[in-house]
Amino acid sequence: MGLLTETLPNLALARPGLDRHAELRAEPDLLVRLLADPSTRVLEVHGDRVPVLMAGGDRPVRSDGDGSAAAPVLDLRAPVAADADALVLFLGQDGDGTAYLAVARPAPEVEEPDGGVWERLRGLRQVGADLSDRDATIFATALALANWHATHGHCPRCGHPTEPIQAGWLRRCGRDGSEHYPRTDVAVIMSVVDDRDRLLLARGAGWGAGRFSVLAGFLEPGESLAAAVAREVHEEVGLQVHGVEYLGDQPWPFPNSLMVGFTARATGGELRLQESEIAEARWFTREEYREILAAGEVSPSTRLSIARRLIERWLGHDLAQVAPD
Template sequence: MVFGIVTSMKPLPMLPPASLSRTAIDRNHRMRAAGIEAVWQTGRAHAVVGHRGSMLVSRGGLHLLTQDQVPAEAFHFYLGADVDGNHFIGAALLDEGRSELDRSLSDEQARDAESWLTDPIGGIDATEPVWTPLRELGEELSDRDVALATSLIALGNWHMAHTHSPRNGRPTELVQSGWVRREPDVGSEHFPRTDPAVIMAVVHTEPSGEEHLLLGSNAMWPEDRFSLLAGFVEPGETLESAVIREVQEEAGITVRSPRYVGSQPWPFPASLMLGFTAESDTMSTTADEDEITALRWFTRPQLRAAMEAGQVTVPTTVSIAGQILYGWLDRDDTVGTGEAPGTDGPTPASR
């Protein structure tokens, strides 16, 4: 058998919409202009509520409230409509609003004692509403609910931090159903901010086709926690240039062939994660010691063994880091196939 010399990694397929990337909502910009009150007047509106990164859930999804149940101490947004024509308003609760709603829910539960006897299940499937962090809900919510929750948390975080004009320091007001803040005196408008960040699977390929994946441990993490390298895109920089720069800064190596594989909103507080793969011709790395304290190369068998032994923990597939990592891990190396460099192999099983 003739063995081919493989100089490139097997390209990963584009990521399917997963976790926080999923959506089944029409954002309906025309209804935004009509205003929140007009949305309620349709008679087909419901509210969902969030507070500091957590969502109120029950019965397998976001807990829906009526207009009179939504606390006033909140930022209110029109989030969009579903395929059935139902409209959804998001309320990013202030601390006072969260306390008010919790008291109201507690009073309702006290009046309905039967629920305590028939509801032994907690979490998203609880009969009575409970608060759960969005990070824990990303893979459990429906496409509709995850889109609502992600937008609500992102908008809430932005409004909390941008109550005043960056031009003159004056208070701004919500317009366009919460999607814009306007300075009343001069009319300048300010839009929600999303910071682009690249995250990349850096791979070194042996002539035999065996691949090694580079993972790093952040200075703020436990020593056994490893993930893909990542960093924010700087002004005036392309995404591909950001991939090359960030790997050089954090690992001391130059990579080539950045390839885009997918994206994911990450509203903690306001990022859009842009996933890439990139190839390295060397395995001689140097951690920057500021952000990254340790770097390790893994073959697929090595990474599986380290994870099974509890020696290494990696991100779950709620994040794009985990989605890319498992997408690579679930593929087979090109060994002894005689494939030409860069040839796509069989499509891997989805995860």
């Protein structure tokens, strides 16, 4: 990867891969029309997983054309009659005008025999970092929408059941007619560095040994993003910070979040841990972090996450140079 720049380029899930064509969602027959078109591509969402074609399998996967290893691709298909009975979500169109839908189905309760859908299902954390921009957008959008629908089946005003409208982008109450939009919870995530250029990493309460990462927390009502960074750092480890700088953001559909990445400078002081949130925290020099990472004493964050990219930016290179995935 080489030395990383001031921001976080090529952040997984952050690049647009489809034109969402929001103006089409209000068409009353949009889903019917697209489900009748064999050129429409459909992604089945089973719980939090989707069918994926993996490199080395017995079906074709995308090749980068330069001799590099083949990457996983979503196993998309044409519409089938049974799709009309499921929750259908319009995701958008690509540059060629091909439309993409997601069909939300329950996760399989038991493993299926070889060749069944079970063996092709993968989670976004497993494959998201290696998907194309188009496939990453399709997976992340479908998962976030399906998660929202699964938990918002009733009106928050009167408790009456709601129904999906606008091609899956709204729900309407059948009693009072109120409309409810998909929810996104904003979280800040930050690399905190001291005056000796050491990075602060913490292990969350309930995390396993060796699982250290940067601090993070949710934005509260009436709060700016920079204020949330300062508040979360002070609450979790007792430090004051300054020089808060935005570095990038990433959709994180687990279940419905947006991670907004920052770096900040600590003004000194003793670490005072919020025990309900933080099990331990410590400062690392670059050499110390490389040593314990190479020794396997800490586990790196997944390649999908902005947390890993924040650490790599501070470290100056890809973590895979020290501890290959």
